Amino acid sequence: MLENARLRVEPGVIRTFHARRGRVTKNQIFALENYFSEFELPEGPWDFKELFGDKKVVFEIGCGSGESTVGFAKANPETIIIAIEVHRPSISHLVETAHKEDLTNIKVAYSDGVQVLRDWVQDKSLTAIFAFFPDPWPKKRHNKRRLFRTEIVEMMQKKLKDGGEIITATDWAEYGQQMLEVLPNSKLSIRPTWRPTTKYERKGLAANREIMEIQAKL
Numbered sequence: 001m002l003e004n005a006r007l008r009v010e011p012g013v014i015r016t017f018h019a020r021r022g023r024v025t026k027n028q029i030f031a032l033e034n035y036f037s038e039f040e041l042p043e044g045p046w047d048f049k050e051l052f053g054d055k056k057v058v059f060e061i062g063c064g065s066g067e068s069t070v071g072f073a074k075a076n077p078e079t080i081i082i083a084i085e086v087h088r089p090s091i092s093h094l095v096e097t098a099h100k101e102d103l104t105n106i107k108v109a110y111s112d113g114v115q116v117l118r119d120w121v122q123d124k125s126l127t128a129i130f131a132f133f134p135d136p137w138p139k140k141r142h143n144k145r146r147l148f149r150t151e152i153v154e155m156m157q158k159k160l161k162d163g164g165e166i167i168t169a170t171d172w173a174e175y176g177q178q179m180l181e182v183l184p185n186s187k188l189s190i191r192p193t194w195r196p197t198t199k200y201e202r203k204g205l206a207a208n209r210e211i212m213e214i215q216a217k218l
C-alpha cells in the first residue's frame with residue numbers, strides 16, 4: 001500500500017523535489033487504500049502498445065493534487081495521461097477525484113518522475129510531456145535542482161514522438177526565461193483551454209506574479 005510504500009529514488013541523483021513526507025489524513029488514507037490501485041501502473045519499463053493499444057499517451061511530472069491532470073483527462077477522454085507525483089497527500093487527492101469522476105484515462109505512479117521517464121518510458125513513445133508550476137528553486141545555489149535543465153530536457157526530447165510537445169507554465173519569470181532557453185523551439189503560448197487555475201498558480205497570482213505559459217514543439 002502507498003501508505004507504507006517507499007519512494008523509489010536513486011542515491012546520488014540531484015532531485016527536483018523536497019523530500020517532504022506530508023501528513024496524510026484519515027480521508028487521504030481511505031482514498032489511497034481504496035482508489036490508488038485502480039489507477040496505479042505496474043512497475044516499468046512500460047510497453048504502451050501492450051498497455052493502451054493505439055491510444056496517445058502524455059506524461060505529467062509533478063501533478064500535485066491533479067487539477068490539470070483532471071482537466072486534461074476530461075477534455076481528452078481518448079488520450080491516456082500518466083501523472084507522477086512524490087507527495088502522497090497530493091496523489092491521494094488525485095485518485096479520489098479520478099475515482100469519483102470515473103476518469104479511466106488517468107494513470108498514476110508514486111515515484112520520481114524524472115527517473116520513471118528515463119527508465120520506464122520508451123524512446124519516441126509520448127505525445128506530450130507536461131509539468132505545470134515545477135518547483136522554481138529560486139535560490140542560486142538550488143538552481144541545479146530545476147526540472148527544466150539541459151540534461152533532463154535532452155532526455156525528455158528522446159521520449160517524445162516526432163511532433164511531440166512539452167507544455168509548462170510558471171509564475172517565476174527568471175525560471176520562465178531559463179525554460180525558454182533550454183527548451184528547443186519554445187515560445188510563450190496561450191493557456192491550454194483544459195488547464196484550470198491550480199493551487200500553486202493562485203499563490204503566484206496573489207503575489208502579483210505573471211503567469212508564463214510555455215510550449216516547445218519537436
Ligand SMILES: C[S@@+](CC[C@H](N)C(=O)[O-])C[C@H]1O[C@@H](n2cnc3c(N)ncnc32)[C@H](O)[C@@H]1O
Pocket residue numbers: 016017018061062063064065066067068084085086087090111112113114131132133134135198199200201
Ligand atoms: C509547485 S508544485 C505544482 C503542482 C501542480 N503541477 C500544480 O500546478 O498545482 C510542484 C510539484 O511537483 C512535485 N515534483 C517535483 N519534482 C518531482 C519529480 N521529480 N517527480 C514527481 N513529482 C515531482 C512536487 O512534489 C510538487 O507537488
